[in-house]
Amino acid sequence: MSLSTINTGLGFINTINAHIALASTKWCTILHKTAAKLVHKRRFFFLLGSLSTLLLSSTLFFHNLKNKLLLTRNKKALRDRRKAFTRSLYKIELHCHLTGSLRLSTLNELLKSHNLPPYTPPPTLTLKSCFTAFPHIHSAIKTVQNLSRVTFECLADLSYANVIYAEIRTTPRALLNSTKSEYIETVLSCFSEWSLGDSKLLPRLIISVDRSKPVSEAYENVKIAVEKFNHPSNKCLVGIDLGGDPTKGSFIDFLPVLTLARTSGLKITVHCGEIINPSEIDEILNFRPDRLGHFLTCTDEQFERARDNEIPIEVCPTSNLLTLGLNSDSVSLKTRHGTLRKCIETAASFSISTDDPGLFRTNPVRELWSVSKAFELDEWRIAGVVWDMVDQVFEGNRKTRAYLARDVRVRIKKMLRVLEEEGGTEK
Numbered sequence: 211m212s213l214s215t216i217n218t219g220l221g222f223i224n225t226i227n228a229h230i231a232l233a234s235t236k237w238c239t240i241l242h243k244t245a246a247k248l249v250h251k252r253r254f255f256f257l258l259g260s261l262s263t264l265l266l267s268s269t270l271f272f273h274n275l276k277n278k279l280l281l282t283r284n285k286k287a288l289r290d291r292r293k294a295f296t297r298s299l300y301k302i303e304l305h306c307h308l309t310g311s312l313r314l315s316t317l318n319e320l321l322k323s324h325n326l327p328p329y330t331p332p333p334t335l336t337l338k339s340c341f342t343a344f345p346h347i348h349s350a351i352k353t354v355q356n357l358s359r360v361t362f363e364c365l366a367d368l369s370y371a372n373v374i375y376a377e378i379r380t381t382p383r384a385l386l387n388s389t390k391s392e393y394i395e396t397v398l399s400c401f402s403e404w405s406l407g408d409s410k411l412l413p414r415l416i417i418s419v420d421r422s423k424p425v426s427e428a429y430e431n432v433k434i435a436v437e438k439f440n441h442p443s444n445k446c447l448v449g450i451d452l453g454g455d456p457t458k459g460s461f462i463d464f465l466p467v468l469t470l471a472r473t474s475g476l477k478i479t480v481h482c483g484e485i486i487n488p489s490e491i492d493e494i495l496n497f498r499p500d501r502l503g504h505f506l507t508c509t510d511e512q513f514e515r516a517r518d519n520e521i522p523i524e525v526c527p528t529s530n531l532l533t534l535g536l537n538s539d540s541v542s543l544k545t546r547h548g549t550l551r552k553c554i555e556t557a558a559s560f561s562i563s564t565d566d567p568g569l570f571r572t573n574p575v576r577e578l579w580s581v582s583k584a585f586e587l588d589e590w591r592i593a594g595v596v597w598d599m600v601d602q603v604f605e606g607n608r609k610t611r612a613y614l615a616r617d618v619r620v621r622i623k624k625m626l627r628v629l630e631e632e633g634g635t636e637k
């Protein structure tokens with residue numbers, strides 16, 4: 211219901227109440243006069259009783275309706291305030307696939323420029339259909355120029371959502387006239403160029419390993435990562451991710467290469483539990499990655515293991531619901547996303563991210579807001595989620611981490627103070 215409809219409704223009820231009050235006064239006068247004439251007649255008392263009941267019940271009815279509308283108006287105002295609060299927070303994005311963030315308009319523009327047919331998204335995305343979209347996306351990004359454009363657009367979209375620190379992950383691919391290593395250099399040079407501008411967003415890179423590809427490719431990717439990570443000029447490369455189609459490959463085959471990456475100082479995040487595979491979840495937990503991606507189909511014991519080992523979970527609400535074959539609405543998020551519910555209820559360490567914002571047509575504000583709406587988190591608790599995310603970043607530089615923590619937390623404190631001053635402490 212829109213605010214103007216509610217206001218019109220309230221105005222209407224006020225008018226009716228005034229009329230009823232006026233009518234009551236008139237009726238009293240009439241009744242008074244009639245009473246004088248009919249004072250001895252029993253019919254008069256019956257009439258008087260019926261009229262008073264009618265007047266009383268209609269006044270009560272409109273009074274209740276007015277209260278209900280007032281409540282709806284307050285609820286709407288509260289929601290709008292929380293939404294605005296979520297938008298204004300400085301945010302952190304920890305799980306975002308670079309080419310999965312490609313805007314649909316850019317995808318079709320690039321496909322056209324390569325004389326390829328346009329991509330039409332399926333009416334409902336599932337884990338399976340999501341993996342059929344990536345070949346289209348990859349065929350659109352053919353050159354380093356295409357890659358640069360996609361990278362800058364990804365950064366611009368995150369910055370627009372008030373994200374001030376983002377770890378973006380991507381799988382190196384050889385493009386036209388360029389190698390896998392040049393793919394990574396292109397992304398890193400876009401990040402450096404971006405950092406020279408006046409945006410507050412600090413971009414960081416995680417190199418992805420695709421589990422559906424041979425392990426030899428994983429070694430190639432990790433070799434590139436270690437080389438760039440150890441370069442004295444490195445500022446942006448922070449970690450390695452194991453992802454890709456979860457129905458293909460197995461974690462255990464990638465264990466040696468991930469161990470190599472870890473011993474080289476890179477942080478590791480692993481996609482985990484996107485499909486039911488309890489023994490693989492155990493293997494991943496034994497490895498103790500620095501963060502877990504999604505972690506959807508875990509048992510209670512596995513969840514507790516992750517929590518007790520303080521491994522933060524990267525929750526991506528819209529993507530997760532679609533992966534689980536559910537509708538991406540508040541009710542499903544609250545009742546069917548067991549991992550998120552447990553994270554909120556048990557104060558486990560977790561983050562809220564977008565996964566593939568282009569593919570899932572979402573953004574960081576929407577994802578955070580969806581959690582707030584589903585679990586009825588007030589501004590203090592929304593801010594708490596972002597506050598905790600500061601401790602989960604892979605950024606290795608202590609000073610940068612301290613600046614980031616200060617920026618995010620000072621902003622939160624200021625925003626909450628303003629809210630308190632405005633008297634906005636009600637839930």
Ligand SMILES: CNc1ncnc2c1ncn2[C@@H]1O[C@H](COP(=O)(O)O)[C@@H](O)[C@H]1O
Pocket residue numbers: 307308309310337340344379380381382418420453454455456481484529533565566
């Ligand atoms: C739905 N959840 C998901 N689960 C697992 N892997 C995913 C994923 N979403 C994306 N990717 C991985 O990221 C690649 C696209 O980005 P880049 O070309 O690397 O930037 C996909 O090919 C897939 O390997």
